[in-house]
Amino acid sequence: MHGRSRPKSFYVLGAFFILFVLFLYGPMSTIFILSFQGPEGGLTFPMRGVSLNWFRNLTEKQMVGDFAGSFARSFALGVIVMLCTVAISLAGGLAFRHRFRGSGVIFYLAIASLIVPSILVSLGIGLQFRIIGWDTTWYGSGLGAHLTWTLPFGLLIMFAIFNRFNKSYEEAARDLGASPWQVIQHVVIPIILPSLIGIALFGLTLSYDEFARTLMTAGTDNTLPLEIYAMTTNVTTPVLYALGSVTSAFSFVIIVLALGAVTFVRWRRARHGSDAGRGV
Template sequence: MAAKGRNAVFVVFSIFLYAPFLAIFILAFQGPQGGLNFPLRDPSLHWFHDLIDPRSLSDFRPAIGRSVILALVASAITTIVSLAAGLAFRRRFTGSATLFYLTIGSLVVPSSLVSIGIGIICSMLGIQMTWWGSALGAQLTWTLPFGVLIMLAVFSHFDRSLEEAARDLGANRWQVLRHVTIPVVAPGLFAVALLSFMLSYDEFARTAVVAGSENTLPLELFAFMSLSVSPTIYALGTVTTLLSIGALVIATAVLIRSANRRRAP
């Protein structure tokens, strides 16, 4: 009975979690006369075509490009800095506790206040606010704390005897880092890169004030919904979700293959 109860709870939770996504996927195939709700009328790819039609109000391609570039840059910076922070915090140093609390402090500050604060600083310094400049800085205040926390957790379970063995065999500091440390913590780095990409790609509140005149995808979607609402948003959600799942599957397969190669004799 206990097992059946756990299974029932899992099924209910799964339905609660994934039913909205399933509804969006289905309604994305509404015909030209279809609306935002069921029933599904004249199934077609009409709204997917509307996504890439430059004459339509819902041409999200420029915004998607900006969001992808911004997320890739934020992910790369977050991964590199998080790795450096994880290595640094393996040993206590003067001010380490203060630096740690300052790093994660932005997580408890409302996102809108962070965005407004960065906007005020840019105005005082005469810096033009852009999606690739001030918006990137705002998003890093969100992605970096998560990345640092993940890498601290990863290094807390790191077996240092592996590095000591490599040094005993004559490896220098950089060789140990490249051939021992990074391969061992690679799954954690992958988690940081993936999480920071998703956090940046979806970020709205911290980007809203400091993105400048060119919108990222969340801002463009908000502006579109304030003017007109159509099944185009369902098509956009479907494409974005499928691309995200595809990228996750490919990256996971690459990691598994790399791990199997390391284990092979």
Template sequence: MRAPVLKPILAVYCGLFLLFLYGPLLVLGILSFQSGPEGGPQFPIIEWSTYWYRDLFGMNPPSRIAPLPIEEGLIRSLVLSFMTTVVSTVLGVMSAQAFRQKFKGSSAVFYLIVLGMMVPGVLVGLGTALLANTLGIDRHWWSTAFVLHVVYTFPFAFLVMLAIFNRFDPTVEEAAWSLGVTPARTFRKVTFPLIFPGVLSAMLFCFTLSYDEFSRTLFASGRDLTLPLAIYGTFSVEIHPNIFAFGVLTTLFSLALLAVYAVLMGMSIRRAQRVLVQEEA
């Protein structure tokens, strides 16, 4: 097949893929502007309104529509995601640093680490719940669910940092060691600024995966619900456009995180370039 024929086909395929990927977000945004409180998930829109956005912030008068139980769940999810991000990223950096050199049993350790992302979350969550009940351990989002989140997100941070260290030039560290700088100070002043873009990527991976994790949290969080579980609980009763409005705000929050990530990434790249220039000088 010639290139002039292949290009339109690839363009159509790319357009359909983007539509499949972002079409639900567009529909979500449109449905979030239904009128209320009687408006439902119907299309086309009968009357446009920001009622459901005001409903999320408690700015509407009381009605038969119960507010979304997201306040405590949102706080739990954010705290859990932050805890998971810190622990998984630190473990990922340390493990990838250790794998820069071959050691006995490295292959077994590698597959043991990535096993956490390969085992289905339902099986891991159910197994953890059964083990906790057998041992008489209370399940909470900050204990059993936190451990499962770390087991799940740690391999992603490890693989990201492993790729970063595979492209890392060790002569930069050797130059610092030749000047009598200790390994700890070399890592803090030389290595870490150079790998910081990878650290940011690992943190973003861990936070995103932990924030919307459902299957592992369902079995291991106990009675306290995180945000995905709280939203899922509302679907079993009745669907209202306040869910869609919250989805739009969550998407905007994710885009804001990406913007912050892009800014920090640019700052870290410029800082790494300055370090390289200083080392060459």
């Protein structure tokens, strides 16, 4: 059985997958390599020396660009969007477990922003704030614009989770005298916790690198994507590549932490289940 040769389709699909990975990560690897150039390095190959000069340059005062400030704003906005996305998605998922009047209309309104061009959403929110007389800021109008992007994903995930949720756990808890809030706190949330971590990851990463919906809503203070875009017109050194490498590494760290949290939750759940089976 082990000696059977693989069909030709396996190698064709394998080659296609490798090409896809190269297409996906090729530009990122190019930026990563060029960010390690020496002090005389440029924006293209061939490389001129190898050093950490441009990474050190990120910590110095820049003539153009506000790296630290834009990163802090993007990260703070991402965390706020993440918390709002998780809370609203959980509440929406619980609400939609039972049909109510107007639920279909609310559902389609909630996900409608996915089919509207992002730049139009940004323009509309920016104009609305100006008509009301409010200033556009990254933490005000920017927050609203980002939620139009992250909430539909969070809601769709919660709907999928609750569609296959086993209600017998809740019924057992109620039979034991648990209140509705205790059922949610001690039964529902622990079961769906890995999904909530996934929604949090979506909320943070989608907000952290969002450009189009921030363009007309950030006000006078740039987030990191806007700052990088502005730098492409006046920065001609690999410091831009170093910034891209650092932000990409930060995104990967967030993803690894989220996957680690999901793995830990599942391991802990499996351990408690085995302990309960042994009567511990």
